[in-house]
Amino acid sequence: MKKLLVLLGVFVVTVQVQAQALLGGQVTGNFQIDAQVSKQDSSIGAEDVPQKLLSNVFANLLYTNGGFSAGIRFESYLDPLLGFNSQYKGAGIANKFMSYQNEMIDITAGNFYEQYGSGLIFRSYEDRNLGLDNAMMGVNVKVRPIDGILLKAMVGKQRYYWDYGKGLVRGIDGEFALNSLIKGFEESKTRVTLGAGFVSRYEDDQTILANDEYKLNLPLNVGAGSFRMDLAHGNWGLQAEYAMKSQDPNVLNNYIYKWGDALFVSASYSKKGLGINLQAKRIDNMGFKSERTATGEMLYINYIPAMSKQHTYALMALYPAITQVNGEMGIQADVTYTIKKGTLLGGKYGTTLKLNYSQIMSIDKQALNDSTSIGQKGTDGYTSDFFKVGDELYYQDFNMEISKKLSSKSKLNLTYAYIAFNPVMENEQGDIHYNNVVVADYTYKLNNKNVIRGELQWLKSNIEYFDEDKRSGDWLMALVEWNFTSAFFVSVSDQYNYNGSKNHYYNVSVGYTHNTTRFQLGYGKQRKGLLCIGGVCREVPASNGLTFSLTSSF
Amino acid sequence: MKKIFNIIAVALVVMFVAVSCDKIEENDYLIYSGSSGDWTDGARVSNTEQRIFVEKYTGVRCVNCPAADTAITKLQQQYGHNLVAVSIHAGTLAKPWSGYEDLRTEVGDAWYGYFGIPSNPSVLVNREQNNGTWNIITDANAIASAVEATMGAETQVAFEMSSAYDDASRSGIVTANLEFLKDVEGELTLTLVVIEDGLEGKQKTPQGDVEDYVFNHVFRMAITDLWGTDIDADGKRGTCREGKIKFALPEQYVAENCHIVGFISDKNTKYILQAAETSVK
Numbered sequence: 109m110k111k112l113l114v115l116l117g118v119f120v121v122t123v124q125v126q127a128q129a130l131l132g133g134q135v136t137g138n139f140q141i142d143a144q145v146s147k148q149d150s151s152i153g154a155e156d157v158p159q160k161l162l163s164n165v166f167a168n169l170l171y172t173n174g175g176f177s178a179g180i181r182f183e184s185y186l187d188p189l190l191g192f193n194s195q196y197k198g199a200g201i202a203n204k205f206m207s208y209q210n211e212m213i214d215i216t217a218g219n220f221y222e223q224y225g226s227g228l229i230f231r232s233y234e235d236r237n238l239g240l241d242n243a244m245m246g247v248n249v250k251v252r253p254i255d256g257i258l259l260k261a262m263v264g265k266q267r268y269y270w271d272y273g274k275g276l277v278r279g280i281d282g283e284f285a286l287n288s289l290i291k292g293f294e295e296s297k298t299r300v301t302l303g304a305g306f307v308s309r310y311e312d313d314q315t316i317l318a319n320d321e322y323k324l325n326l327p328l329n330v331g332a333g334s335f336r337m338d339l340a341h342g343n344w345g346l347q348a349e350y351a352m353k354s355q356d357p358n359v360l361n362n363y364i365y366k367w368g369d370a371l372f373v374s375a376s377y378s379k380k381g382l383g384i385n386l387q388a389k390r391i392d393n394m395g396f397k398s399e400r401t402a403t404g405e406m407l408y409i410n411y412i413p414a415m416s417k418q419h420t421y422a423l424m425a426l427y428p429a430i431t432q433v434n435g436e437m438g439i440q441a442d443v444t445y446t447i448k449k450g451t452l453l454g455g456k457y458g459t460t461l462k463l464n465y466s467q468i469m470s471i472d473k474q475a476l477n478d479s480t481s482i483g484q485k486g487t488d489g490y491t492s493d494f495f496k497v498g499d500e501l502y503y504q505d506f507n508m509e510i511s512k513k514l515s516s517k518s519k520l521n522l523t524y525a526y527i528a529f530n531p532v533m534e535n536e537q538g539d540i541h542y543n544n545v546v547v548a549d550y551t552y553k554l555n556n557k558n559v560i561r562g563e564l565q566w567l568k569s570n571i572e573y574f575d576e577d578k579r580s581g582d583w584l585m586a587l588v589e590w591n592f593t594s595a596f597f598v599s600v601s602d603q604y605n606y607n608g609s610k611n612h613y614y615n616v617s618v619g620y621t622h623n624t625t626r627f628q629l630g631y632g633k634q635r636k637g638l639l640c641i642g643g644v645c646r647e648v649p650a651s652n653g654l655t656f657s658l659t660s661s662f
Numbered sequence: 663m664k665k666i667f668n669i670i671a672v673a674l675v676v677m678f679v680a681v682s683c684d685k686i687e688e689n690d691y692l693i694y695s696g697s698s699g700d701w702t703d704g705a706r707v708s709n710t711e712q713r714i715f716v717e718k719y720t721g722v723r724c725v726n727c728p729a730a731d732t733a734i735t736k737l738q739q740q741y742g743h744n745l746v747a748v749s750i751h752a753g754t755l756a757k758p759w760s761g762y763e764d765l766r767t768e769v770g771d772a773w774y775g776y777f778g779i780p781s782n783p784s785v786l787v788n789r790e791q792n793n794g795t796w797n798i799i800t801d802a803n804a805i806a807s808a809v810e811a812t813m814g815a816e817t818q819v820a821f822e823m824s825s826a827y828d829d830a831s832r833s834g835i836v837t838a839n840l841e842f843l844k845d846v847e848g849e850l851t852l853t854l855v856v857i858e859d860g861l862e863g864k865q866k867t868p869q870g871d872v873e874d875y876v877f878n879h880v881f882r883m884a885i886t887d888l889w890g891t892d893i894d895a896d897g898k899r900g901t902c903r904e905g906k907i908k909f910a911l912p913e914q915y916v917a918e919n920c921h922i923v924g925f926i927s928d929k930n931t932k933y934i935l936q937a938a939e940t941s942v943k
Contacts, residue, residue, distance in 0.1 A: 259671070278682065280675055306675075308682030315695065315851075315889045323695030323887055331683030354683035365691055486692050 133173025256288025581608020
């Protein structure tokens, strides 16, 4: 262990270099090392790790010279951390690109990330925490022929761990800022941007049996198109996007031929001290991957925006909303209001109230006829009334947060959430979990260099503990964190499943930050669960052991 | 200039959108795929010989095709049952003569298109690839050396078949027995087809048109899907599986002249690992 720390120390020193000039350009980069040691712990379901040490490493190198840039990303998963797909196992250059841009055109050859609109038809992105990287390998072109018009076109294949998906993905997109394009509209308080995109996937034919004697007649080219608008007028804002997808029998929708569609609407109002955001979405058969037989988190061409609050407190995030690409209808309302300081409720420093409500339901699905079951393979699947809400509740979250600065040295956040979670969201059976969660988060500044923060969390569930689901039952959590000298921190926490498995999930971690380098070492237990970001989730298996991470940039 | 740019841009977008999604009519969602069979644990396979599969793409209007027939017939005499040959009539040179039977098939056309057969005759041995392209032999004189180079490889999967056929119903069951002699990675499929010998018809030859040319091992139909049915096995050495696959013979085929050819291939690469042949009756 000592040797390891020395080695890491040497590494920290060696990466403390500044951006370097090379051939008249600049070289920048960053590193990230995450490593894990875990031992068997049958009480929490942690399995033995025969390799003893697991690590994920990323290193980016970027060269820029005027409008030209080129970069590579080295990745190694030797072997992948627990919860990351074993197909990542290996090391090498996972991402490479070069691009040139000027005022009119932007061309990238190699790996690239791109998004059309809100992503309903196309979003290529990376989320390292989720083990997700659907980078494109191909060519991406953006053209600004005149002020107010942005045109995009791309072609490529998607990353699939250390390989590329079989499907060929092509896309075009146009965005038109009307205020720049229409004479006399330039100075208007109303700002309007319209957009439209189209993405197509080609994949070779293959044999997928519908029954013993018949196979599916598969569409080799699947298209998805969308229209969108972004409207702003003073304090008001409105964004909307509607997308459709052509016949795309795939493993996610059980190989049905129904067209898919999606609607996403977001309206907002904001002024000093008040922010209101209302959102609604309807998704029907919009799972769009570059391989029709692909499951898991990789090879998604599109992205369905989440419609619930992304909780950061551990027990509130215990039951996250998971996007249902085959069908869901959701609404969300989010209000932030700051009570002015100097008032009865605002006190000396003011008080911020946050209210958030979201509800996600199934969509209406009716059988095509008496002899065809809903979603039957090789059929149109079902019919659905666009405006009719389905009977099944997937997710409901009402939460409120009060943030109050109590004095010049102390601050208190109180949060309450009522979360209903249907296990069908993660393809499990069972009753809906109804949870009440309360969190108190108190921060006290001892002096300019010492800050102590404490959290107390309590979750009360209607579902009694059962072993297959290590998170069921009731929970308590406490955390104490001490930041000192602005560079070090120590954190101690415990999650206790007091009405359930009686397991303690304690964690101790220490961290150090110096300029752009951060090192963190932790020891403790990780409970089995889901890590979700924006409705996209990764299973995290139970573990018991050491974790350390190092990030640095230059 | 700007107008031309706009017109081109709009035309490209319309073209792209128009051609970039396929529409399948509701009545065409399902297509006949052939039998997939029932799989159970099987007995060990006594015959562990490695056989090779030679598929020849031919046509009645192809003047050089008889030379390929002769070459393959000689090789069959040399290698006996270790060479399994199928003759597929496909491509423009396979267009039938007026008054003669059309020997082309949908499956044959599909393979012809998939493998990018440039002309007739063309021969594939075990559907091998060379640097990512299909190793297509178009010279009849080169068939023997290609077969020789492939012959003698180590057997990975031992394979034998038998057929139980009922004359009255013109239907039967093929029993396919497999034994994995090595660990085999990848998904495997079993393709069963019917071939027929002794068909007479008109064939173009270097000496002129021959009215009573005898066509042998003519591909007639696929019993399974053209890319085969999934082999329900884990691919581990020692695994023995038995598949029972039903078939029915159309009226126009003479059962006594028909044979069933089976080949085991990698689902993704299409490479053929093993082949076998048995009489229908």
